[in-house]
Amino acid sequence: MLQILPLPGDGPPREAARPGRRPLYGVAVSRAIEQRAAATLPPHTLMQRAGMAVARLARAWQPHARRVGVIAGAGNNGGDGWYAAALLHRHLADVPGAAVCVWAPGGVQRLPADARWAYEAAVAAGVRTVDTPPDDAELLVDAVFGLGLARPVEGVWRDTLRWLHAQATPTLCVDLPSGLDADTGRWWVDAPVAPRGDRLTLSLLTLKPGLFTGMGRAAAGEAIWFDDLGVPADDAPTAWLQTTAAWPDGAALRRAHASHKGSRGDVLVIGGQSPGAGAGVGMGGAALLAGRAALRAGAGRVYVGLLAEARDLPPCDPVQPALMLRTAAAALGSELPQRAVVVAGCGGGDAIHAHLTDLLARCPRLVLDADALNALGPIAAPSASCPDVWRERHTRGWWTVLTPHPLEAARLLGTDVAQVQADRPGAARTLAKRLNATVVLKGSGSVTAAPGVTPIINGGGDGALATAGTGDVLAGLIGARLAALDATSPADTAAAVADAVAAHGDLVRHWTSPWPPTATDLIA
Template sequence: MFCASVEQMKSIDRRAITQYGIPGVVLMENAGRGVVTVIEKSFAVGRGAEVLVVCGVGNNGGDGMVVCRHLLRRGASPRCFLVGKKSRMKGDAKTNLHILEKCGIDVVEIEDRIPRQFTRSLGRSVLVVDALFGTGFRGKLKGCALEVVERINRSRLPVVSIDCPSGLNVDTGCVDGSCVEATATVTMCVPKVGLVFYPGRRWVGELWVVDIGVPEQAIAEEGMLTSLLESHDIHMPPRDPAGHKTTFGWVAIVAGSSGLTGAGAMASLACLRCGAGMATLCLPESLNAALEAKLTEVMTYPLPETDAKTLSLNALELMAPVLKKADVVAVGPGLSTHPETEQLVRSLIEKVDLPMVVDADGLNALSGKLRILRRRKAATILTPHPGEMARLTKMGVPEIMANKPGVATRFAGENRVTTVLKGAPTIIASPKGEVLINSTGSSALATAGSGDVLTGVIAGLLAQGLSSTDAAATGVFLHGLAGDIMAERRTEYGVIATDLLESIPEAIELVLGSERGFFEGGVRRVL
């Protein structure tokens, strides 16, 4: 599902109205009705139950007034408050104000102070609908709007925000001051970028999308390159029923050093767990006995080492028999930053013409040496976390975090690589400018070795014939879903990296059984 900026969404709305002839008041009606559908699905609002609806004077407020009318039709008892004067409402919002008043709903204005009716209604209500500010909001909440939002937050009532929580900058996901703490946010047509990135995602709650009747062609014509990954977007490589182990790919994993043996072990097993036919772990010779005992299904290949028990530069030539058979190379987990080992990594990336996944110390070896990447012809996937991206780009981590999609996209394009910028959420950027935002995962993945498992999953999928972007996207989604599965069983506190190896097959099973995400009753939950 595409993700839009504010300007892109405005352009889509204009196109639907001017080119496709859909009146704005129809889009507003569909929006409000969709919000009520979400309320019915997610909240217990019985007949006669009081619902507090707080509206602004713009189109977001108009949506709120449609919500009031449909709640009334369903037997609830909505109370509508307008922050501002009715005389400031225009167009479709003004039309819905007049309709609502003709239906017998009193719209109470809030200007200089909070009226007693608001306080009483807040105390009696079972739900609050936030229709104060929409996607155009910038800056800080002030005056009565600020007081209203703070009272709503203090009430601890469930809150449904229309399009976005009031106070949130929907382009950046940032909040300057106060913001509505929504239980659910119901956004229109497509998700907005700031709703799926932190810090904005903290205020969103559940994220629902409403189909307001904009034709798919009108959305496609916008040419958006940013999408939210969902299960039906994930493509597992096909399994030939007559295939054998070499049919499904051979991965060479160059990993491990003294004290960091687990990284290579987990990456190797993850390759096999996602369907690769064979995996060979290339490692320092002194570590071989321990890892041969630990890894039953993975082949090991001992190589010359430095005095620090890390791979030496001589290892590259002796690795040739494995590289001749391998379909993909994964390099980096647990290698160390020993100068000779870093030199080996750079030589491997530069001289070996195989698809490659580079992670961890493999990335550290590339700092200041990115020209190596630009000379590669085979597919290359890099999987940095923000700290590693900072070392690669010479940017500060705060600067990266403030614009993760932009940083990842620019890096991917300049260096001709698929970039997996890890975090919450993880972003996949292709060299062609496509940006995919992952929708799975949680703090359960914030554990040592989790990234090594991800490296192995992506390499295993790449070895089975997926393109670099598809392998990265599928790997990130499965990895996050595996974490979600284990978090359900062991909580987000209790998951460790080897747990992910257990749940990857279950994650694959869920993806294989998923269907395209249709809008049921015109609405669909995406986060």
């Protein structure tokens, strides 16, 4: 669960440019904000505030913990830990059996100025330093690495993090879980990512993109808390965090008394290769899931063009009989591609390849998913020259949305999954720029990117979505959201796509059964 809340005593959250969004700041902007604030404040103020925030959350979260072990790194993240240790030591002074200790595996000889000041404050307060891991702690504070980590961790620090991240003891991570890259969500150390025990992360000064994508959510624990250290920032964000799903808005649809199905927008799904068309491989379910999701989310009319012969079409979809079924050939031969948002590729198999040029040439509003992305591969490869059909889309002001998972993104970028996952915001941005399209890179912390638009990272969803068919549901939701959209600037399109991604994440929020949901359950 995400708890992106200001701690008690902080000011109100800053205004976001659009409802349901919060700014995320990468390392460079966070450091600029820190330096600007530090220049106007008495020395060490920010570290003092950081240490106070850590101590305050530690006491609120684990009020009965008497033995606290702080693991301090050799930079200012460690400094936050030292100052928190000083405060916790004071808080616990009268508690029988209480003890606060700091383990600093890198020593304290080369601490930067702020951290040295915090270390001296801790020593002056009577905090004990130890040379071995604090095995008997009831609460651990992870103050090893924060913003300063951007390369692999080895040697003594790797051993330290292997020990720390293997503990079942409740652990409070200062600023970032140590091992996590603040910009990208990459995990830099060969140590467990997922906590064995309870874990919270307290992000300081700014919320960082890496906390919400890649390994960020898995590493951060049950909740991410935020304290801006009293420093308001209105800098241009590195990315936005989408925190809530404001769409679909069923109440608004009901208030629109004078509306009709034609005014809510049309969606055409092209996909669902039949066993006959695909050498015995049938994937009709994927196209039906996309169509059902679009219908469920409020699209006025949803057509499903199946990659099948007319004689193989089912008479209707028994789950959502309101879906209008036809063959892909019939759908693409009609006026529908011009009128509807076309969602192509769900269960498309090899059969979708034959339609790709037609789709690109005839669909002004096009969402390419799954097998349509694989068919696109050669067009998108770095070495490929842009074909006329793709260039003409741009000339005409038509737009394209791509929804790759990391493997599909890797194919499109001519790289591998590890490279994509090492910098998900960067991969999504590169792909969006290269193809002049809106891109949703799926996975933990889905990233929506478009040329000239600040990327949007989805803060919702969880591992329950990692199951067959949920991608088809997402494609259908994006189709429905875009079908209802009037404006078509890149920013509006990206925002609408991010709305659909947020709605998709929200599908699992209220799931209470111990059984994980199937994609069909999510839109039942």
